[in-house]
Amino acid sequence: MTKYQAMMCENPRVHLDLIATLNPATLLPDCEEDPDHECLQVMEEVFSSRPDLKDVPLDKYDLQLFTDGSSYMDDGKKVSGYAVVSTEEVIEAKPLPGHTSAQLAEITALTRALEISEGKRVNIYTDSKYAFMTVHAHGALYKERGLLTSSGQQIKYAAEIAALLEAVWKPSAVSIMHCRGHQKGHDEIPKGNRRADQAAKAAAKPPPPTEDQAKVLICKQEPQPSMPNYEFYMNLRKFEPHGEFIEIILHKWQDDYELLELNHDYIQWLFPTRTKGRNFYSTPLNPQETRLMVNTSEVQQRLRRAYKMMLKFFGVKIVGEEEDKETTEVERAENFASRFENLTTNPHNNLRITRILHSLGELGAEEYQVPLVRFFLKEILIKNRLLRMKKSAMNFFIPAVRDSQDRQDLLFFAWRYYLPKEEFIWGNHGELARYKPKPVVAALLPAPLSEWTPVYSEKEKKWLTEEPGGYGEDGWFQMENGRIVLPATLAPEIVRALHASTHGGREMMEQQLEPHFYVPGLSAICKATAQQCVTCAKKNNPRTGPSQPPGKQPIGLSPMASLQIDFTVLPPCKGYKYLLVMVCTLTGWVEAFPTRTEKTTEVVKSLMKE
Structure with missing residues (x-):
């Protein structure tokens, strides 16, 4: 210390002088004096809209009110309203004008509560x-700025x-408190808030409208067209004459083929069209x-049920119907032999099929037309x-299909198998010979289809002999609609190739x-391919299957098949901050890896490399 003192005091270049600069510490107030003001009091006076406004309940009060405003859509129209209630009554x-927002409704409710008080x-x-x-x-702040924003x-x-800030002065004493909305419980505040919400x-x-108002509205309304078909499908009326409700038909007439055959009045109601029926x-x-x-939706569901009922009557069924995996495709039902005989004996069913096709197209179910x-x-x-159905199919079934491309495809299919060819009169033979139905998009796959060699099993070859279509020069079987049949052995590989180029989902x-x-x-193959993709697992991190109950850890069936993984924090060392710990749930074997982060990429990297 003496050394430093000598350096400073005995140095001829250092001079010690008194200066006149004021010490800032002398400006500090004397702690013994009273404060100039009370901060909380000043804040209440400056920022509150009323100096004595409270946000805690008054001990002595004349009224206790709850307010709420509401604004919502009712039957496609916006409605608004407000309510002021007490603990006992509304x-x-x-109501407020329909364009009123929820915030404005709340402001209005609070203003009215202050005016009432x-x-x-x-x-x-x-x-x-x-x-x-x-x-x-x-x-x-609004008053000081003249109800203007900072801009x-x-x-x-x-x-x-402005009306709210004026009304806040009307009560002799007021406390305005915020309570959480939509609370449960039987305390006074939750009950009062719920009552205000319901009243608003x-x-x-x-x-x-009153009875007189309703009469005026009815007189002003334009006459609406009758909707008997809609009423029948909504189960509000029976078909005429001497008919039943649609639910009775769909339940009790399901397997009564004699009734479905002999009754000729229900079909015009079950499948209505724009043309007058018999x-x-x-x-x-x-x-x-x-x-x-x-x-x-209720009409659409009943329409599809009616369609399936009539298919069964014709000896046809939806593919996958029994396994609850319905498609639009149809196939022979178990009773097809007897029902086909009925179709041959009673050709008036051709008219029914034509009506069904037209009705499906007009009522939004045209996806069922082409398969039927x-x-x-x-057949x-x-x-x-x-x-005996041949001419009806050509003259009426095909024209009933709404989509022109689908009609042309069906016409090409009919021309291809029609015998004798010279009797085919429904299209130009030269144009049909040049027609190509829905060609396959070759650019769909990342590699040309020629990269794979099709090998069909004996079972597949037997099935393909009954399927209309033919083998191409490259060995692939192409159906009559242009779709290529993929062998079961090659399908997963081709699906994986497509997935690798797009990483699309199932x-x-x-x-x-x-x-x-x-x-x-196809659905099962696509699902398995997407689930087994490592890249998709990194990006999507899907959680499949029901979650386990708390406290239970699933045990793997083989070593390292099921792992319990977690990160733990360690003292930083050479850039590593975390330790990734993996425990085999079957054997209890522990693996640990130091990591720089605790992201999923670290987990994937450790699983793939280590």
């Missing part, structure tokens, strides 16, 4: 943070907020009725069954492959 609940001591509860902050924090523009709801919602919804009491579809039936027409063409032209791969390839079990 004091005021009124004029000259009284009141506790007011609101679940609106916006209204609460307006009176407690933002009100004075100089007028604040939202300026007139209503009820006030927002306009009351039903039943005098049936009504053609009108545009409003058609739109309503297409957009009503192709099925009958295959007639390839399997030589139902020969649905995406199905949508890409199904229009161009026929793959048995």
